[in-house]
Amino acid sequence: xxxxxxxxxxxxxxxxxxxxxxxxxxxxxxxxxxxxxxxxxxxxxxxxxxxxxxxxxxxxxxxxxxxxxxxxxxxxxxxxxxxxxxxxxxxxxxxxxxxxxxxxxxxxxxxxxxxxxxxxxxxxxxxxxxxxxxxxxxxxxxxxxxxxxxxxxxxxxxxxxxxxxxxxxxxxxxxxxxxxxxxxxxxxxxxxxxxxxxxxxxxxxxxxxxxxxxxxxxxxxxxxxxxxxxxxxxxxxxxxxxxxxxxxxxxxxxxxxxxxxxxxxxxxxxxxxxxxxxxxxxxxxxxxxxxxxxxxxxxxxxxxxxxxxxxxxxxxxxxxxxxxxxxxxxxxxxxxxxxxxxxxxxxxxxxxxxxxxxxxxxxxxxxxxxxxxxxxxxxxxxx
Numbered sequence: 025x026x027x028x029x030x031x032x033x034x035x036x037x038x039x040x041x042x043x044x045x046x047x048x049x050x051x052x053x054x055x056x057x058x059x060x061x062x063x064x065x066x067x068x069x070x071x072x073x074x075x076x077x078x079x080x081x082x083x084x085x086x087x088x089x090x091x092x093x094x095x096x097x098x099x100x101x102x103x104x105x106x107x108x109x110x111x112x113x114x115x116x117x118x119x120x121x122x123x124x125x126x127x128x129x130x131x132x133x134x135x136x137x138x139x140x141x142x143x144x145x146x147x148x149x150x151x152x153x154x155x156x157x158x159x160x161x162x163x164x165x166x167x168x169x170x171x172x173x174x175x176x177x178x179x180x181x182x183x184x185x186x187x188x189x190x191x192x193x194x195x196x197x198x199x200x201x202x203x204x205x206x207x208x209x210x211x212x213x214x215x216x217x218x219x220x221x222x223x224x225x226x227x228x229x230x231x232x233x234x235x236x237x238x239x240x241x242x243x244x245x246x247x248x249x250x251x252x253x254x255x256x257x258x259x260x261x262x263x264x265x266x267x268x269x270x271x272x273x274x275x276x277x278x279x280x281x282x283x284x285x286x287x288x289x290x291x292x293x294x295x296x297x298x299x300x301x302x303x304x305x306x307x308x309x310x311x312x313x314x315x316x317x318x319x320x321x322x323x324x325x326x327x328x329x330x331x332x333x334x335x336x337x338x339x340x341x342x343x344x345x346x347x348x349x350x351x352x353x354x355x356x357x358x359x360x361x362x363x364x365x366x367x368x369x370x371x372x373x374x375x376x377x378x379x380x381x382x383x384x385x386x387x388x389x390x391x392x393x394x395x396x397x398x399x400x401x402x403x404x405x406x407x
Contacts, residue, residue, distance in 0.1 A: 051114075052075035052076055052077060052111075053076060053077055053078035053079075053080075053112065053113055053203075053204075053236050054074075054075070054076040054099070054110070054111070054112050054204065054236060054238075055074075055075050055076075055110070055111040055112075056072060056073055056074045056075070056095075056099070056108070056109075056110050057073050057108055057109045057110075057111075058071055058072075058073055058107065058108040058109070059071070059072040059073070059095070059098060059105045059107070059108035059109075059110070060072075060105060060106045060107040060108055061091075061094050061095075061098060061103070061105050061106050061260075062106045067260055068091050068094040068260055069091050069094055069095060069098070069105065069260045070259075070260040070261050071108075071261070072091070072095060072108070072260075072261065072262055073262075074255060074262065074265065076236060076238065077236075078236055079234045079235070079236055080236055080237070080252045080253065081227065081230050081237045081239070081250060081251055081252045082237065082238045082239070082251060082252065082253055082254075082255060083238075083239050083240075083241055083246070083247035083250060083251035083253075083254050083255065084096060084238065084239070084240045084241070084255050084257060085241055085242070085244060085247040085254050085255065085256050085257070085283075085284075086242065086256060086257035086258055086263075086283070087242060087258070087283070088242065090257040090258050090259060090260070091257050091259070091260040091261075092240045092242075092255075092257050093208065093209075093240050094260075095257070096206055096208055096238060096240045098110065099127075099204075099206065099238065100122055100125065100127060100129060100206055101117070101120060101121055101122035101124075101125050102122050104118075104119070105118070112125070112126060112203065112204060113126070113203055125204075126202055126203040126204060127202045127203065127204040127205065127206050128149075128196075128197030128198055128199075128200060128202040128204075128205050128206070129197055129205075129206040129207075129208065130190070130193045130194050130197045130205075130206070130207050130208065130210045131193070131208050131209075131210070132208055132209040132210060132212050132213050133213065134181070134186075134189045134190055134192075134193045134213075135193065136181040136189060136192060136193060136196075137181075138180065138181050138182060139180075140180075141177065141178050141179065141180055142168070142173070142176050142177050142178070142179050142180070142181070142184070142192050143164050143177040143178065145181070145192055145196055146164045146167055146168070146192065146195045146196045146199050147160045147163075147164050147199070148196060148199075149196065149199050149200040150163060150164075150199055150200060153200060163199060164177065164199070165177075167195040167198065167199055168195065170195065170229065170232075171191040171192070171194060171195045171225075171229070172191065172225070173188060173191055173192065173195075176188065176192075185218075186213060186214050186215075186218065187214055187218040187221070187222055190210060190211070190213075190214065190222060191222070191225075193210070194210070194226065194229070198229075198233065198235065202235065203235070203236065204235070204236050204237075204238070205230070205235045205236070205237040205238070206237075206238050206239075207226075207237065207238070207239035207240065208239075208240050209240055209241055209242070210226070210239070211223055211226075211241075211243075211246065212241070212242075212243070219246075223246055223249060223250050224249075226250070227249075227250045239251070244283065244284050244285070247268070248268040248271075248272065248284075249268075251268055252267070253265060253266060253267055254266065254267070254268055254271045256271060256279075256280050256283065256284070258279050258283075263276065263277050263279055263280050264276040264277065264280050271284055272284055272285060275322075275401065277403065278320055278322065278403040278405070281322045281401055281403070282322070285324060286324065286325055286372075287322040287323065287324055287325075287401075288322065288323045288324075288325065288371050288372055289320055289321065289322050290320070290321055290369060291318070291319070291320055291321075291405065292318075292319045292320070292321045292402070293316055293317065293318055293319065294308075294313040294314065294315060294316060294317045294319055294402070295315070295316075296315060298340065299319060299321055299400075299402065301321070301343070301365075301366070301369060302343070302364075302365045302366040302367035302368070302369045303365050303366075303367055304340075304343050304365045305340060306321070306340060306341050306395065306400050307340045307341055307397045307400065308321070308397070308400045308401075308402045309397045309398045309400065313402065313404065317404060318404070318405050319402045319403060319404060319405060320402070320403050320404075320405045321400060321401065321402050321403075322401040322402075322403065323371070323395055323399065323400060323401070324399065324401075325358070325371075325372050325373050325374040326356075326373075326374045327395060327396065327399035328361075328371060328373035328374075328393050328394075328395055329393060329394045329395070329396070330373070330375055330379050330383055330385065330391055330392075330393055331391065331392040331393060331394050340397075341394055341395045341396070341397055341400070342392055342393070342394045343364065343365040343366060343392070343393055343395075344364035344365045344390065344391075344392055345361040345362065345363060345364045345365065345366055345371070345390070345391060345392075345393055346361070346362060346363035346364055346388065346389070346390050346391075347359055347360070347361060347385060347386065347387055347388060347389045347390075347391070348360045348361065348362045348363070348370070348387070349387060350380075350385070350386065350387055355376075355377070356374045356375060356376050356377065357374070357375045357376075357377070357380050357385075358372060358373075358374055359372070359373045359374070359375050359385070360372055361373055361393065363390075364390065371393075373393065
């Protein structure tokens, strides 16, 4: 097949955390080994391997077309892989149909039955499993209390808000006490305030139940706030696996640094552990780079620290700059820096309200900034 040929040609980059070991478990509850998925000549997944511990909350994160939904559907058996294996709880489920796999799933579109009441929607899986009626009534009442909708049993989906419908979809998914909960962009159809509120509720519910959960999202804030570990994907491969803090503060590739949060980027060359920005040299902390190697340097706006007005000192990673523009964004000021040691370069910095007030910063102010050495991220780039 076409994807077998491509496998020999495509090599996974050296990736920090790419092995996907579970955070705190000797034996993975869900293990994915060497998974490939081809749609004709197009490779949607390329040799993906991942281990997920029991009770973990994992987010698959990445841009549209990166393979995250394809991977979730392969786990569910809705779109089986072309090659590779999937084990759940020590059981090989690679070739099992979706109906024989142990999971509950929640979709972006809720997928509730419009002609059934809330009670009947939640009870659907239990009825199919031939659970006695008294147990079903008790379980449904328990789940409605759990998702905060105890008085909605006799309503129909059309009578509920989007957030309420998604809670009912969640209750239906966990009604049969599945070993695995799969969430396919469950919050993306909701407005911003409801989304923020519901992601907290979902995380609390997951902790309470202890169910192993895999969620697909393209929303980095959602992943950072909910996941125990994040799986960042791009072009069908895993770029990095790690905790939200690891992914954000120690990205394994320029793609991860650029996709998670915001960055200032500029081309540079390694000069014995320093790079030139404008007329100054900046020390870089990480990376085994050769002399003269071409790099891309990334600096997050919040890692640029204002030190006050006046001339910059001669120490590395301190630059004299001028504030060209300022945007008020509520919790902080987004500040455009230029001039001084930057020369023709520009930087965007996020300064706190307190810093702006304390230093009396405004458009046209000259000041000194400092960029901690460990926050100057450098990545090799093509010549």
